[in-house]
Amino acid sequence: MRYFGLIWRSAWRKKIRTLLTILSVFVAFLLFFLLNAIGQAMTGGGATIESASRLVVIHKVSLINPLPISYLNKIAAVPGVDRVSHATWFGGYYQDPKQQFGQFPIDPDEYLPIYPELEIPEEQLEAFRTTRTGAIVGASLAETYGFEIGDRVPLHAMWPQQDGSETWEFDIVGIMTNTSKGGSDAMFLFRYDYFDEARLWSKGNVGWYVLTLSPGANPVEVANAIDAQFANSPAETKTSTEDAFARSFMEQMGNIALIVQLILGAVFFTLLLVTGNTMAQSVRERIGELAVLKTLGFRDQAVLGIVLAESILIIVIGGMFGLLAGAGLLAAVSDTFSAMIGVGLSVSSQSLVLGIAIMLVAGILSGIFPALQAMRLTIVDALARG
Amino acid sequence: MSEILAELRGVSRSYQKGKEKVEVLHELDMDIPVGDFVAIMGPSGSGKTTLLNMLGGLDRPTSGTVKVGGAELSSMSNNQLSNWRSTHVGFVFQFYNLLPVLTAQKNVELPLLLTNFSAKERAERAAIALDIVGLADRARHRPAELSGGQEQRVAIARAIVSDPTLLLCDEPTGDLDRETADEILKLLQVLNSEHGKTIVMVTHDAQAAEYAKRTLHVDKGQLESRAAA
Incomplete structure (x- = not known):
């Protein structure tokens, strides 16, 4: 929490880029919660x-x-x-x-x-x-x-x-x-x-x-x-x-679970590329600043943590908005869906936990390489480059 | 005889540049007493900044020892050096190196994030440091909203906020006009004479060096000293 202000402000260094990244994360998680709910309604859960x-x-x-x-x-x-x-x-x-x-x-x-x-x-x-x-x-x-x-x-x-x-x-x-x-x-x-x-x-x-x-x-x-x-x-x-x-009924349309998983796989792969690119750019732009942090006494691990936390923060913001929008949208279409196949739609606690876990993992995966790059910076070289 | 703060013995530093080995410092000996204000001058590539980096624990000698405040820097691990820097030394750079996303106040508070001070205490100490450098009224401004001289003052406030004994300044006036440079140098003099900071300043500028108590000349990785005028 001590570094939160620093992480928050660094994340908003380039506002438009961060907003666009958050938007792409938002869309990815909106799709995740919607497709997951539909997939679950069609393929799992319910009474035994x-x-x-x-x-x-x-x-x-x-x-x-x-x-x-x-x-x-x-x-x-x-x-x-x-x-x-x-x-x-x-x-x-x-x-x-x-x-x-x-x-x-x-x-x-x-x-x-x-x-x-x-x-x-x-x-x-x-x-x-x-x-x-x-x-x-x-x-x-x-x-x-x-x-x-x-x-x-x-x-x-x-x-x-x-x-x-x-x-x-x-x-x-x-x-x-x-x-x-x-x-x-x-x-x-x-x-x-x-x-x-x-x-x-x-x-x-x-x-x-x-x-x-x-x-x-x-x-x-x-x-x-x-x-x-x-x-x-x-x-x-x-x-x-x-x-x-x-x-x-819905299986008549094909292997819904597989289709859902393939779409989500593609969405999250793209998400990793988008967010990873944002973080890589962000680190490249502030090599000098990261070197200054190290000069002031921030340990290598602290710099790694700051960059990783920034990546996770961006994904969690987009993901939570995606969750809220997904829950709202599911509530709105649940009756219609229920009329079609007799099963309602909602964000289950299972997909909520899975969604949050994916947010954290995606945040770590997309931030880990830039974070490692930041951690390994040699102060003297980085100050000369920055 | 004054107490010695920094002591370099037989310090050499060489780099591999392609297939060629470049020796930047060569068996250099140096003592810096507590309370000193020393200017280090020399031509480009003479090893001035490398010497400063040694004193600040940013670089390690290839051979020889660097002791500052009794701590043997050359044998410390990276994390030990980080801890040591956070409490014992303040850095001032030519291009200020402030974080553009933070206000002056938050920039000055940065070193205090590594301490156990509360947010309130950090803010109070940063305010004092900004007051010392004469920028109390610019605390909420971001670097882009400050002049070069003001940015350098913020950088000095950041360097002194954790009350280190040693200030290392690498061309602190290199990016400033003469008038502003003089103001910054006077501020460094005040920090030296009134606040007891030991200052080592690398500079190309002979006028800047005149503000120091003494000047050391580095050439080809070796030191020659003479009294300041």
């Missing part, structure tokens, strides 16, 4: 199967492979399964391809009881049961797109109807809300029977099954029993938690 209360059954090969509707009763018969229902990815958009949200054909009587956190007035649920083209939408989605009960909403989907049309029309009959903390209700649910009858292909199939467990049932045993039942069949299954299921 041992503690799961709901399980999801998908095709063993991939989520995009459908499962026969005939599995419904077989899964329901597995000991430990309380309720089971199904849903299918509709993949449509509203008016503009950019306006996508979760749309799922479901069974109104069986699906909603599995999600008690999705609340809807009884009369609206009844209307859903009795309206073949009926749809219920989450309150947040209704607010975003201005949906109201009674509206007829066209969705353009990847599923053609038997008449060849890819535009499906639905009547909004209910607005639901998600009462769980942090839960998303940005969903558009409609009836499976209408969907299955009207679609051109893949009839009799569903995207996945979701089930609740009987009290005391062992989730691992139930999952194993389901998967064993369909082993060696044309459509083998993989039973997992909801979090794992949500992530498998």
